[in-house]
Amino acid sequence: MSAPAVPSKSCYNPQCKELKPEPPRKGWRLRNGDYYAELCDRCASLYEEGRFCETFHSKASGWRDCESCGKQVHCGCIVSAHSFTLLDPGGIECVTCNRKNILLTTSPAWPTSILFHASSPDRPKDHPTKLNQLVGSGPVPWQQAPSLFNSCISRPDLQSISSYEVDGSVISDRLMPHERYMPMDFPERHTNGNMKHVPIEKFENGNSGLKIEERQNSFMNNSQQPASLKEEPSTPQFGLNTAYAFTNETNGHLGVTGPHFRPAPPPTMAKHFYGNMLYEINSPGENHIRNGRPRGDLRGKNQLLPRYWPRITDQELQQISGESNSVITPLFEKMLSASDAGKIGRLVLPKKCAEAYFPQISQPEGLPLKVQDAKGSEWTFQFRFWPNNNSRMYVLEGVTPCIQSMQLQAGDIVTFSRLEPEGKLIMGFRKASTAPPSDQENEAGKAFNGVSGPAGEAADPSSWSKTDKSGYVAKDGHGAKASLPRKRKNNTVGSRSKRLRIDQEDLIELKLTWQEAQGLLRPPPNHAPSVVVIEGFEFEEYEDAPVLGKPTIFAIENGGEHIQWVQCEDCLKWRKLPTDSLLPSKWTCAENKWDRERSSCSAAQELTSEELEDLLGSSNTGSKILLEEVFFAQQRKKFIWICCGYIFFGLVLICQS
């Protein structure tokens, strides 16, 4: 792409002074993580509004005034439009008064910059060979992590973390953001103090641009990309076939992968591309949670595990962002373990999540981290780590008050998001009772294999979040076994097994395949479905959510009449009902308004045992198994109650004696 024609300001690089154009900046911005840095297409320097960075001889905005003397503190070099603060647990040393400035508290956004102390003998321009180390040792701009999800492509890079020691400190060699997003063929990068950037043309050929992103979103580098909704090619490696639209960024955070491509959002879907997750609102009141899987190359070695992929509904996001124009970037979520939710007050953070989204910490003591909960309350946790098997174990300490205020228990899910552009860390939650099955319970992709596109969503219970108002009932029952979390072998079972200790009977009920589950779904009363065909699958779409009904067996009588057989919850007798009767999950003879003679459990069953056997045999195996399981579950329930009774009386006798 040729440079825009209207020059209006000059490159900040004193050696360059190339005139640069004003907006439209299409094609003129290199996306550095969350932030934009413009490259001079002549000298390749970064420049933007702000000050000149002595370190890299490029313009940078990561400056601030020293809290003590007012002089400007040396900066990092990633340009940020909205952050002038830097992160460094140790503070940033003022070049004038040498006072360290602790910048954590004032940050409207987490820093975008790495830090070099001007006075440091290790200044990279003096010691270019150390630059990489310093880069790694500098504050890691986790905010730019907009995430694994909107640029998860780069995360394998980010997460390819190795640690080494520099001056006795364990240093993680995570790349600085611009490195992360810079082309890999960046030979001059560390050869001298100047941050030599490849000419912008380099990014224009679609081959030498941002390689990392290109790997996964090569289509995005296509300058011919129409500025309209464009479906991403199927990405079977993700196990995610759900069609989604690519939506433009709302505030410069999203979607841009190169200097040229800024696809315009389709009007109805704008603003709801959070991170890498697409939340589309097609019509008011329709909330969908899209599969929270990152759009990225999951083949990457160090991708977040699916169980940590955030699943937040639009409504939840809306609740967090309120009326503001802020954009929520879901980062990750975690199901609380027993120890997380216990009195210890320590929340174990998934390592990769912690390293990707939280500030880098080099000392076990870590640093305080301010987190806002969904109610707007602000909490300060200690973000720290423990050395663990040559690795680290990241924890948030002091979470008990927050956990308690949210009334969370083990099994509930906490979500971490970031509010942009403030950069605020937001902690949300979902109660286990209302949470859509997380991958922590139900590994994504495994549970819904064989279902593609919206069908997958239809089968995906995550789309049944409490906020959802529309329901899909797949006619084509492509289902797969819903997998339950594996349990630990010993008694030190994890949270799930403690918290989610499920009665055997419930377990049985949960063992439904989605095909079976679909069979339990009934149209909501008084709602006629509209049938839509999506990717070859027919769906009944309702204005309201489908109803989970009682399992029944549909049959045709000799006279050709369509009926359904249902089993009474109390007496276990089978009753014949019209096919259109919608039954609650706990149905008893007393509710048999269609056949008054058999509206009592005392009434005889119409079916003989042989007929019942035939009926069960004629029904699909799943239903048969299901019904048998339900039957045995009921028997077990009775047995358990009897046992409980005996135990209770036993205890009473013991107490009396």
Added chain:
DNA sequence: TTAGTGCATGTTCCG
């Protein structure tokens, strides 16, 4: 005695 802290250990899961 209880609560808090830090590390060790065992289990699970992924590459």
Added chain:
DNA sequence: GGAACATGCACTAAC
């Protein structure tokens, strides 16, 4: 096989 993670447990501090 090794990393990640849940939690057990020893030790220390506070009450």
